Amino acid sequence: MTDHHKLARLQLSGMLGLVLMVVLLLASYFFYQQWRDYRDGSSVVAEEARLRGQTFLKAYGDHASNSLETLYSQTQDILRQRLREQVDQAYVLADSLYRRHHRRLDDAALQREIVESLRPLRYFGGRGYYFIDTLDGDCVLLPTSPQREGRNLLDNQDDQGAYIMRKLLLSVDNHAGSGFASYRWYRPGETFMSEKIAYSRRFEPFGWLIGGGEYVLNVEEDLQQQALQTLAQMPVGERGFFAVIDQHGRLRQLPGQRGFTLPAALQQQLAATPSQYFVSFSHPAAGGSQRYSAYVALVPSWQWRVVSIIPERELTLSGAAQAQALGEKTRNRVLTTLLILTLAVCLAWLFSVHFSRWLGALIAQYQQRLQASQRQVEDKAREIELTRYMSDSAADAIVLLNAQGRVVYHNEAARHCFCDGNEHRMPELFEERFSGGQHHYVRSLRCCRGEVTLEVSLTGLSYQGEYYRCATARDISARVSHERQQRLAATVFEASSEAILITDADSRIIAVNRAFSDITGYSEAQALGNTPALLNSGRHDAAFYGDMWNHLHARGYWSGEIWNRRQNGEIYPEWLTINQVRNGDDSISHYVALFSDISERKATEARVQHLAEYDFLTNLPNRLLLHDRLQQSLHLAERKQHAVAVLFMDLDRFKNVNDTLGHDAGDELLRQVASRTQHMLREMDTVGRTGGDEFVIILPELSGSAQAGMVAERVLQVLEAPFTLRGHTLVISASIGIAVSPADGSSPEVLLKNADMAMYQAKASGRNAFRFFTASMTAEVSERLLLENQLRLAMAQQQFYLELQPKYHIASRRLNGFEALLRWRQADGSLVSPARFIPVAEDSGVITELGLWVLEQACRTATEWVRHGRQLTIAVNVSARQLTHGDFCAEVARVLRDSGLPPALLELEVTEGTLIDYSGPVRQQLAGIKALGVRLAVDDFGTGYSSLAYLKNFAPDTVKIDRSFVSELQHNRDNAAIVSAIITLARNLDMESLAEGVETEAELAALQALGCDTVQGFLTGRPLAVNDALALCRLQAAADAV
Incomplete structure (x- = not known):
């Protein structure tokens, strides 16, 4: 086949290919558009079906959740109604027995008859029982703990500090004589308490209360079973059902629902999800697995999650018909498009055949002319290419310059030397003065590869009446650099501060520098020809040197610390580095060793190490x-x-x-x-x-x-x-x-x-x-840390309050002041003993803030007494940390100024130990407080050091006698002697004596006989609330007026 026919076929094929490409692009566009419309329509249909299904499923789930919430809300009412019915039956039975037998039986026998009649009775499936208590708090009937019968249970408390018997008595202390009480007690078989509700009625004939109780948790469990039965009877669509996941993440089986389980991962996911959550999952079924949709609804009261479940097939039935109609419509449109495209391809083929024949004849004429011209161009190109190849293959750079100084030619070597884009710098190779012939010179130039040194040969030539200069340049930079490095190495060798030693392959020294002689003391002449063993100190054994040579031969170098000997015999440490030098055949030619004296550095390291590891003092x-x-x-x-x-x-x-x-x-x-x-x-x-x-x-x-x-x-x-x-x-x-x-x-x-x-x-x-x-110490520390955190939280939540204990003058029996006592009631109502939290507050520093709060509250309270006409002192305890933290005297002055309390009505109590342990810092603070006119008292006097010098220096107004001396005053002669001495000492120093913890008349009489001024304790008055203390002040004022 001739080229002409090939070209004609190629033209026809190209045109047909172009047409087919256009057709394929149009077909692709139309088919893609149809597919996208079908996909979008299918997605819309599926989404609408999904939303309808979720709405359907959510309605069932929310209805079930609301039903269970309604059932839970009836827990308390149901329990109270059931309890009332059961106790009323017991009351009727007791009343009936009383009316029947009270004329023929005495009270004791009739009471036994009633008690034994109620003892075996049970209710609520055997869980409930009846109890009888007197209105004085004595237990008459308690079937679960008969050993408690006959005992007074007024002080019986639950785990939150609530008095159970007192709550029961309070519930019947009303006109109706009946009522409910809530408290906590142990469920059978459990070691912790649970909430319990009791209903009691007052039985007047014997001054009893008859009651019964039930745990709220038991009723909730019954209601939960009822809730499960309710859900089991509630359908979800035609084939759907409910599942329940409780507060522990467990699947609760509904009555009648056997064998259905959720996958473990799905069950954990549902237990952790919030309310109003949709999820899909697969579940094994006959012949494979079935997809389900589920909706999670939360029952907050029980922390349940009610899951409404239905097969996805049931939810998507409504969208199947729409999807089928959409598919049929899309199929018809695709077939129509295919028919139109096929017709277009046929017409394009006929047009391409006729056009190709006309174009082929036209191209044949031009092809003959091009062949003749191509043969001439190929001959000229061969000559030029051979000449250029010879020039570019040369290693030297060749540059040709015309008479105007313009570069007319350069070879590849010149281009590499000056780099692309720098051809304008090539004339720098040429000297300005050139008289013809051949000239040689060396020139240094900066090109893209950096500084280069070139050896240039310059010649002149003429061609077609025009004069040219030709420069041939050879790069000698490497040779010049090598010569320079050799000179530099010789200089460095001699000027180095490190000693350098070079040996041959047999370890004979062939060169040393000046630093070698300075460090070792050996001159160059003494060292040459010897081996490095000349410096051996004798401190290293043969194994050390063996390891050194093994490492050196294995890796080609060795570096480390070594001890050597100078010429004068002194042994010194040095840091040595040895390197092998090898020939081209990989044989060793030399060894080069560099070392420096590290004696001073090691001495410095030793001093630093000592400072880092030893206490400087x-x-x-x-x-x-x-x-x-x-x-x-x-x-x-x-x-x-x-x-x-x-x-x-x-x-x-x-x-x-x-x-x-x-x-x-x-x-x-x-x-x-x-x-x-x-x-x-x-x-x-x-x-x-x-x-x-x-x-x-x-x-x-x-x-x-x-x-x-x-x-x-x-x-x-x-x-x-x-x-x-x-x-x-x-x-x-x-x-x-x-x-x-x-x-x-x-x-x-x-x-x-x-x-x-x-x-x-x-x-x-x-x-x-x-x-x-001991192990208990760790527990004590943990408890103190927990108590410290609770202390800081209590400060933020204002859980602290004051109680005021009255102080009375013994001779007149008149109220002359109060002592402010700090109390802590936690959020659950329980009290924390000051003996527990005060030491922790002092150790943690909380006492400074807490003590300031007590001082402010006490001064405001005393100011209120002054407004009601009572000039009574208020005593406030002050810790050592308060006195040594900041300017406490200034704080006292500020509190007095803000509250308006006269300074003489404030008394600050400091323990005897504080005066001794902190005498320096405390002395200045107490002196300033005394200058304000505030009274000072020494607390717990006699329990510590009892130094008379400290009493003299601090001059307190009051000396407080500790309870430990007062409690044994009548029976312990030593205590009586100590108390007498303290009172006498106080009287002689013009101080008031005050005895703490007075609880009996005998103690009061003994203290009065010894001459004590003031007392406080449970005998004269327990600690009172702030309002009660104000009422006592008013009562005392009224008594004084009479």
């Missing part, structure tokens, strides 16, 4: 080094099955030393304590200082805890000897906590923490003692 190990040594001792003890003891020691009242003698004396005391402790321990033991006045002793390799106790006892004995500090003789003591591994912990952190807790127990027990850690 006592030179004892610090916390970091103690932790490391304790860790090592524990590892060793684990291998050898020994015990390790940690002693945490804290000096008692060390703050007083700093406050009275100054911090320099305190530092000297710490150094002497460290020295004494260190000298009485074993060499393997460790004593360190962790900060302040805290020391830690580590005792490894012990056989038991008894040895640790003996060491602690010896430490306390050593510290009992007097210390001499700057001319002062001082006696101190310490408190020690002990934790022993592995019983008290197997890690440093746990042992230190437990020993610290034990130390605080030693302080709490009176100081100058040691205590072993």
Whole structure:
């Protein structure tokens, strides 16, 4: 087949291909449009069917949820109605027995008859029983606990502090003589209490109440079963049903619904979903699996989730007909489009055949002319290509410049040298002065590859009457750079501060630099020809050098620390790096060693290490080094099955030393304590200082805890000897906590923490003692942390209030003041003892804010008394933390100013221990308070140090005698002597004496006989609410007026 015929066929094929392509594009567009319309229509139909199904399913689910909520809302009413019916029956039975037998039986026999008649009776499926109590709170009938019958149950409380019997008595204390009471008690078989409702009626003949009760949870469970039965009878469509997931995430089986389970993952998902949630899932069915749709509705009262479930097939029946009609319409439109496109293709084929024949004849004429011209062009191109190939293959750059200085030609090497786009810089190769012939020179140029050095050969030539210059350039940059590097290496070798030593392959020294001679003391002449063994210090064995050479041969280098010897015999450390130098055949040609003297650096590291691990004041190990040594001792003890003891020691009242003698004396005391402790321990033991006045002793390799106790006892004995500090003789003591591994912990952190807790127990027990850690200490710490968090929450929620205990003058029996007592009632109504929360408040710092609140409330209350004409003092307890935190005196002045209370009516009570332990900071604050005109009182006098010097310095207005002396006043001669001495001391110092905790007339008489001024206690008045205290003030004022 000729080219002419091939071209004709190609033309026809191209035109037909173009037509077919257009047709295919149009067909694709039409078919895609039809498919998209069908897809969108199907989606709309399916979405409408889905929404109708969800609306249908939601209506069933919401109806079921509302029905269960209605059923739950009737719980209390149903329970109360049932209880009323049951108790009324028991009341009728008791009344009937009374009317029948009261004339022939005495009261005791008739009461037994009624009791025994009600004892066996049960209701609510055997759960309920009847009880009888007297109106005084005595139990008459209690079938579940007969042992309680005959006992008074007025003080019986539930787990929320509510008095059960008092609630029952209050429920019948009305005109009807009956009522309901709610409280909490144990359900049968359970160890915790649940809510219970009781109905009682007053039985007048014997002063009884007859009642019965039931747990609310039991009624709820009955109603839940009723709810499940209700749901089982409620259909969802034709084949749908309900499922219930309770508050624990369990599927509750409906009555009559057997064998249906939900997948575990779906059940967990439904249990965690909110209300109004739709979900689909598959469930096994005969012949495969079936898809279901479900709607989740929440029953808030029981925390149930009611799931209405229906097969998806039932929900989508309404959309099937619409989908079928849409498919038929789409099929007809596709067939019509195919018919039109087929007709268009046939017409296009006929047109293409006729057009192709006409175009073929026209192209044949032009083809003959092109063939002749092509042969001439090919001959010229061959000559040019061969010439260019020879030029571009040259390694040197060639540049041709015309007489006008314009580049007319350059080869590939020149283009690579100057890079693309920089041809305008090629004339820089040429010298300005050129007289012809051939000229050679070196020129440095900056091109795209950086600075290059070129060796240039310049010649001239003429062609067709025009003169040209030709430059041939060779890049010699590598040669020049190598020569420069050799000169630089020689300079660096000599000027380096590191010693450099070069040996041949046999380890013979062939070169050393000046630093080598400076460090080793050997001159170059002494070193050349020797081996590096010349510097051997003798501190490393053959194995060390063997490992060095093995590493060097394996990796080609070695680097590390080594000890060598100078020419004068001095041994010094150096950091050495050795590298192999290999030939082209991979054989070793040389070894190059670089080293530097690191003596000064190692000395600096040692000093830094000591500062990091030792306490600067006592030179004892610090916390970091103690932790490391304790860790090592524990590892060793684990291998050898020994015990390790940690002693945490804290000096008692060390703050007083700093406050009275100054911090320099305190530092000297710490150094002497460290020295004494260190000298009485074993060499393997460790004593360190962790900060302040805290020391830690580590005792490894012990056989038991008894040895640790003996060491602690010896430490306390050593510290009992007097210390001499700057001319002062001082006696101190310490408190020690002990934790022993592995019983008290197997890690440093746990042992230190437990020993610290034990130390605080030693302080709490009176100081100058040691205590072993016990597990109960951890529980106490956890309880204190919980109580501290509750304290801060109570402050925010205003759970605190004041009670006021009256104080009476003994001689006149007149009210002369009150003491403000802080009380804490939690949100559940329970009271927290001040003995529990006051110490925690002081330790945590909450006492500063809480104490200020008490002071403000007390002053406002006393101001109210003044407005009613009563000038009574109000006493407020002040803690040591308040006195040492900020400017407490200024706070007192502000509170007095804001409340308007005269200063003489405020009395601040400070414990005797506070005066002793914080004498420095407290003295200034108390002096300022006294200057305001506020009264001061010493609380718990006689229980601590009882220093007369402190009474003289602080000059309180009142001395309070502790309850511990008053309670045994009549029977303990020592107590009587102490109280007499305190009263006499107070009288002689012009102070008021006040006795706390007076509870009997005998105690009051004894105190009056001894000359005590004022008393307070349960005998003269229990703590009162603020309003009751105001009422007492008014009553006293009325009595004074009479």
